[in-house]
Amino acid sequence: MSVPEDKNRETPVENTHVPTNGEPQASSGADSVHTSYEQTTDHDHDAHYRSDESHHDDPYTGQSYGVAATGGESTAVVPVSSSNGGGGVTPPAAKDEEDEEDGDGMLRMSFLEHLEELRKRIVSILIGVGIAFAGALIFAPEMWRAVSEPAATALKALGYAPTLKQLSPMDAFQVIYMKLPLLAAIFLSSPWVLWQVWSFIAPGLYKKEKRFAGPVVLSTAGLFVLGGLFAYFVAFRFGLEFLLGIGRDINVEPAINMVDYFDLFVNVTLGIGIVFELPIIIFFLALLRIVTAKFLIANSRYAILIIVILAAIITPTPDVFNLMLFSVPMVILYFVGVFAAYLLELRRDEKSFPWLSILVILLAVAGIAGGIVWALVASYGYKTVPYWPFILR
Secondary structure, eight states, rough: OOOOOOOTTSEEOOOOHHHHOTTTOOSSSGGGGGOOOOOOOOOHHTTTTTSSOOOBBTTTTOBBBOOBBBBBHHHHHHHHOOTTTOOOOOOOOOOOOOHHHHHHHSSSOOOOHHHHHHHHHHHHHHHHHHHHHHHHHHHHHHHHHHHHHHHHHHHHHHHHOOBBBBSTTEEEEEEEIHHHHHHHHHHHHHHHHHHHHHHHHGGSSSSHTTTTTTHHHHHHHHHHHHHHIIIIOOOIIHHHHHHHHHTTTOOOOOOHHOOOOOOHHHHHHHHHHHHHHHHHHHHHHHHSSSHHHHHHTTTTTHHHHHHHHHHHHOOSOOOOHHHHHHHHHHHHHHHHHHHHHHHHHHHHTTTOOOHHHHHHHHHHHHHHHHHHHHHHHSSSOEEEETTTTTTEO
C-alpha cells in the first residue's frame, strides 16, 4: 500500500482508498476520497491500535482522537487532551495576573507623544498658577500687611518706627502687586502643580506604584505649606529681631528697604518650606531600597549631629534657644521620615500597623494639652498669641 507521507498529523491528508482482496474498485469521484488521521505504519502494527469506534493515532503516547468508524469513513474531530498528564495538548501558560495588570496599566508613548504630554502639563501648571495669581491680586494689600507685620513687631520691640522704606517709585508696585501675589500663588497652587508633575510621571509606572499618588501629593504639598507657616510664625520673627538689634547699642538705626525685606522673607520662607520636605526624601530613598528604617535608626545620632550643624549655620542668632528652635523641628521631621520608611517596609511584608491604638494615644495627649492650655487661660491670666510660644501671660 502506497500512501503519501503525513508530516503533520494535525493536518488532514487526502488519501486515495486502496481496495483489498474481494472489495470492488471504487469509482472515481468525490466518494473515493476521504480524510484520515491514521498512522502510516505497517498494517499489522496499525491494526493493533484500531477498534470499532476509535483508534490511537500515536502508538507511543496512546493519544485518542475519538474518530467514529462507521460507514468506512472517518471524520476528523478536535483532539481530546489527556487529563492524566500523558501526551495531551498542553494549553499555553497563563501570564501572571499582576504582571498582566501592570502591563495593561502602563502607557506606551512615542517621543513626540511625550513632548505633547509635557506641553499639556506645563500649560495646565501655568493656568493653575495664573488663576491663583489672579485671586491673590484681590487680596494683595491685606497680604502685604501680614508679610510686613513681623518687621513692624520687631521694630516696635527695638524702639523704632514700625515702617519700611520705599527707595524707588516702582518698589511698592513690584513688591505688593507682582512679587507677593506670585509667591502666594506658588503656595496656593502647589497641590495642583505637584499633581500635574505626578500625572506626567504616572503613565510610566506600575499600578502598585501609582497607589502612592494621592498620599505623596498631599504630603508634599502639606509639608511645604507647613514649612512656610513655621517660617512666618516662628523662625523669621526671631531671626529678624536679632538682625535688626545688632547695631542698636552702637548708634545704628535700621532703615529697611521694602524690596530687601521681601527678598529676605522669600528666601527664609521657601528655604524652610523645602527643608520640611525631608520626610518625603527619606520615604523615596526607602522606596528605592537605598536606606531602611533600621539603618536610619542605627545612624540617627549622626543625622542629629548634621541637623544641629546645619541649624547653627542657618540660624542668624548665636543663642541656644534659637538654635533649638531650628534644629528640633528638623529632628522631628527626620524621625517622621523614618516612621514613613517603617510603614513602607510593613506594607512590603504584608503586615499592618496598629493605627487605632496610636490614634487613641494621640487624642489623649491632645486632650491633656488642650486642658492645660484652657486652665492657664481661664485661671492664671495667660492669653494665646499667633506666634511662638503661642501663649503668654
